[in-house]
Amino acid sequence: MIKELIVVEGKNDAHAVRLALGNVDILWTEGFGLTKEKLEYIAEMAVRQGVIVFTDPDTVGEQIRKRIGNYVPQVKHAYLSKKAATKRGDIGVENANLEEIRRAFAHIQQEQESSVETFTMDDLWSAGLAGSSRASDFRLALGRRLGIGDNNAKQFLHRLNRFGISRELFFKVVEEARHGEYC
Numbered sequence: 001m002i003k004e005l006i007v008v009e010g011k012n013d014a015h016a017v018r019l020a021l022g023n024v025d026i027l028w029t030e031g032f033g034l035t036k037e038k039l040e041y042i043a044e045m046a047v048r049q050g051v052i053v054f055t056d057p058d059t060v061g062e063q064i065r066k067r068i069g070n071y072v073p074q075v076k077h078a079y080l081s082k083k084a085a086t087k088r089g090d091i092g093v094e095n096a097n098l099e100e101i102r103r104a105f106a107h108i109q110q111e112q113e114s115s116v117e118t119f120t121m122d123d124l125w126s127a128g129l130a131g132s133s134r135a136s137d138f139r140l141a142l143g144r145r146l147g148i149g150d151n152n153a154k155q156f157l158h159r160l161n162r163f164g165i166s167r168e169l170f171f172k173v174v175e176e177a178r179h180g181e182y183c
Helices: 011-021 036-048 059-071 098-105 121-127 135-146 153-162 167-178
Strands: 005-008 026-028 051-053
Touching (some): 005 036, 026 036, 036 051, 036 059
C-alpha cells in the first residue's frame, strides 16, 4: 500500500486513484488553484510521509507538477501517457483505466540531486528514440516502461537524466521494446 500523500489536480482524479489503489491519502490542487497554503501543506507532508505528484499529462498538469517540484524538490512523480489518459479527446487522470493508474504507481520516480548527465541526444539517436518515423511511438513505449511519461525527445532525455535512470536499465528496456516484449 502506498503511504505517501498523492497530489492530483481534481476530485475526479482523486476518485479514479482511490478506485485503482484503495484507501490512499490524496490532496487535489483544484487545477491552478494551488495556493501557498496547499504548497506549505505538501512541503510538510513531504517530510512526514512523502509526496507523489500525479497530474494530467498535459501542459497544465506539467505546470502544476513543476510548481510543486520547485517548492518541494523531494517529491516523487508518477506519470501516465497522454494515450492512457485520453478519452473522447479529453486528457486527464480520471480517464485512465485502473490498470494504467496502477502501472504508473509501479514506476514512481524521484529527481536525483546529482547533475551528472548519463545520457546524451546521441544515445537517443542510436537507440531510435529520435530522428526516425517511429521514434515517437518508441519513446511512448519506453516512457511507459521506465515510468517517465510521454515525452518529446528533449524532455525524454531530460527525464532520463533527472530521474537517474541507469544505462543498464535503459538499454535493457530498449532491447525488450525492439523485440516486442511489451507495448
